[in-house]
Amino acid sequence: MAHQSLLIRGEREEGDIIVGADGRNSVVREFMMSQMRETKMIKILIPLLRDLFLYDPFSQCFALYQISDMMEHEDLKTLTTSTTFTVWMGNGDAVTGGRHGDIYVLGLTKAKSLDAELLQTNPLVRKLVSLADRAHPTMQVMHHLDGYVDMNERAVLVGDAAHCSPIHGTYNTALACEDAYTLGTLFSHLVSRSQIPSLLKGYNELRMPRSKACATSEISGMLNNQLPPGDHRTLRNKGLNHTLTIANAPSEHAEDLAALWQGWITLTNYDAKDAVDEWWLNWGRHIQALGGDE
Numbered sequence: 001m002a003h004q005s006l007l008i009r010g011e012r013e014e015g016d017i018i019v020g021a022d023g024r025n026s027v028v029r030e031f032m033m034s035q036m037r038e039t040k041m042i043k044i045l046i047p048l049l050r051d052l053f054l055y056d057p058f059s060q061c062f063a064l065y066q067i068s069d070m071m072e073h074e075d076l077k078t079l080t081t082s083t084t085f086t087v088w089m090g091n092g093d094a095v096t097g098g099r100h101g102d103i104y105v106l107g108l109t110k111a112k113s114l115d116a117e118l119l120q121t122n123p124l125v126r127k128l129v130s131l132a133d134r135a136h137p138t139m140q141v142m143h144h145l146d147g148y149v150d151m152n153e154r155a156v157l158v159g160d161a162a163h164c165s166p167i168h169g170t171y172n173t174a175l176a177c178e179d180a181y182t183l184g185t186l187f188s189h190l191v192s193r194s195q196i197p198s199l200l201k202g203y204n205e206l207r208m209p210r211s212k213a214c215a216t217s218e219i220s221g222m223l224n225n226q227l228p229p230g231d232h233r234t235l236r237n238k239g240l241n242h243t244l245t246i247a248n249a250p251s252e253h254a255e256d257l258a259a260l261w262q263g264w265i266t267l268t269n270y271d272a273k274d275a276v277d278e279w280w281l282n283w284g285r286h287i288q289a290l291g292g293d294e
Helices: 027-038 048-054 074-081 117-121 123-131 172-187 193-225 231-247 250-268 272-288
Strands: 003-006 012-015 018-020 057-066 086-089 093-100 103-111 136-141 155-157
Touching (some): 027 155, 074 093, 074 123, 093 117, 103 123, 117 123, 172 193, 172 272, 193 250, 193 272
Antiparallel strands (some): 003 012, 057 103, 057 136, 093 103
């Protein structure tokens, strides 16, 4: 039996599930979180990283520059010809910059406020900001969810509505594409409404670990780039200096390089097709056994 949803315009739509693909300010996600609150399912004991960051808003701001305009400034020319991605690390904020074709992209990330210290203390960053004729600021709250499927198995989240990964980060676009492929592939096997809960459970099992791993990687990187003065910042700087040494002699430091990049390689080497095929191979035959139609 299909279910009905009452739209804000007063219309009613009939279907089996609602796909919450409504972005970082998702209405569907808020509905699911209200379910969690009502049933007291929100966990009190959560990892320290989430406690520090995932419930707090953080801001990002991006500005775009034409390379031809930057070439008119002598002190900016080195940025236009560089093939590297630059990170200016501050006390509670970080600025990134890199060339993308004929465009240079400057990004600022800071918890809670865009009143960044780097804008005041770094002349190059300050100049770039002063030259920007427009910028694209966003404020994002990192929501923690126990799952991407609601308690009644009638709604499922995808894309920015689901994930804790920063919307201008490394993985957010890939995560949305992976969600679409995973959900679509799973439901391509659907022959009966009775299979819907099992397929949604499969989607949840596939996407939750992947999303959390990407978010942890992103947020750890952000926090690492924003360390205040102290022992942790000193240790970070020593580690970064060491990477410059081993990069000049990669064959002599193969193990160090492997350890340094292993986590990043694992995340970027993820294949949604392989993941969903493996899940279907292990569990899909049991789903298929339900068979029939209702």
